[in-house]
Amino acid sequence: MELRQLQYFMKVAQKEHVTQAAEELHVAQSAVSRQIHQLEEELGVNLFMQKGRNLQLTPVGQLFCKRVETIIKDLERAVLEVHEFLDPERGEIRIGFPHSLGIHLIPTVVAEFRKRYPNVKFRFKQGMYPSLIRDVSAGEVDLAFVSPFPDRHDHVEGDVVLTEELFAVLPPNHPLATAKHITLSQLKGEKFILFRDGYSLRPIVWQACLEAGFTPDIAFEGEETDTIRGLVAAGMGVSLLPEMALFQTNPLQPARVSIVDPEVTRTIGLIHRRDDKLPLVAKSFRTFLLDYFGLQGSAVAPNGSAKAD
Incomplete structure (x- = not known):
């Protein structure tokens, strides 16, 4: 054969x-x-x-x-x-990530890494939490950013690199739009715009609302942060989004307000296949990322609210 x-x-x-x-x-x-x-x-x-x-x-x-x-x-x-x-600075790195990290974080860290290793190639794969875990487990990608970080998994392991705050996202003319901070219970009775089932932010927001004493009334379910942000800005409802999903990409922008009760956060982890040797170039990128988040202390957000864990 x-x-x-x-x-x-x-x-x-x-x-x-x-x-x-x-x-x-x-x-x-x-x-x-x-x-x-x-x-x-x-x-x-x-x-x-x-x-x-x-x-x-x-x-x-x-x-x-x-x-x-x-x-x-x-x-x-x-x-x-x-x-x-033979030449670890000319290899290819296969990395997966959710859509919300593709707006700013992934381009930033890749650009920084390529300053040191300009000949390294990247192959990107976007996906939801289950598909990213599956891609790492199957060896389809070398590394993946996932949220939330899996506490224990038979096939993947890694590190928590960030804990990121989620903000209340409100229409610009909303009565609470100019508040310094709010409690989540103040949004009881509002129409919510959430990610559909399968996206990791949905259960985080859902659980936070339950802790605040209510079940969110869903007006619309989306698949991209740009869509959710735009619908909120247009007055279609309210939502909760992480800061990395709030970088301006169009003139129509919602208001964002900090939530103090309960504190709503998400963990972001960098994972790789358990008990598997990373290619040298991917290992170099992983080391760079861990150093980057440890030294920078934030998810390259302008006001530093996303903290390294």
């Missing part, structure tokens, strides 16, 4: 068509067909079955595909580690 056979097999499984697979591999169609046939003969099974003009994996082909995918990823990782060993 040759690596080339496995690569051809994976490409055909992906495209479900020999001709299309051959075009992407830049080889003759007959070469792909021959390698697949030899692989099936060696295994003694049919990996594909005809479905119209396309090919579909047989049940045993699906099982084989999962294993081969892992093997190829491990091999690619091994080759990358060798290259990074």
Whole structure:
């Protein structure tokens, strides 16, 4: 069994068509067909079955595909580690993060790191909390910022790098918009604009409202901080957002007010795969990030309300 056979097999499984697979591999169609046939003969099974003009994996082909995918990823990782060993300042860092950190934090820390290592490449992947945990566990990314930080997980580990305050976000003409600070109970009866289920900020806000003695009345559920901030500014309701989600990106901006009872915060962690050796370049970036947050003491926010933990 040759690596080339496995690569051809994976490409055909992906495209479900020999001709299309051959075009992407830049080889003759007959070469792909021959390698697949030899692989099936060696295994003694049919990996594909005809479905119209396309090919579909047989049940045993699906099982084989999962294993081969892992093997190829491990091999690619091994080759990358060798290259990074020879020149760790020219590797690639795969990092995941939630949308709320992509507005300001990620561009800032990446820019700072590239001042030291200008030849390092980055591959970014945005996602929600469950998908980020899954991506790290599966080795799809080397590092990921997540919120909240998982206290204990079988497949990932890391460090809390920030504890960030959440502010009440109000329409500019709201009676409490000019207050120095408020209690969360003062927003009882208001229409709330929250992230939909699956986003980590939703349960934090929900639990804080319950502690304040009420269940939030949801007027709208969104997926991006820009949308939530804009709807609040337009007078559609109120919300709670972290400071990193409040950097101005358009002229229409809501008011923000500090909450003193209960104090509402979120933890932000930097995680990596448990018991797995990071590529040298990713290890350098992790060390840089831990030093950066330890020395800077804030999430690059202008008034420093986000504190390093």
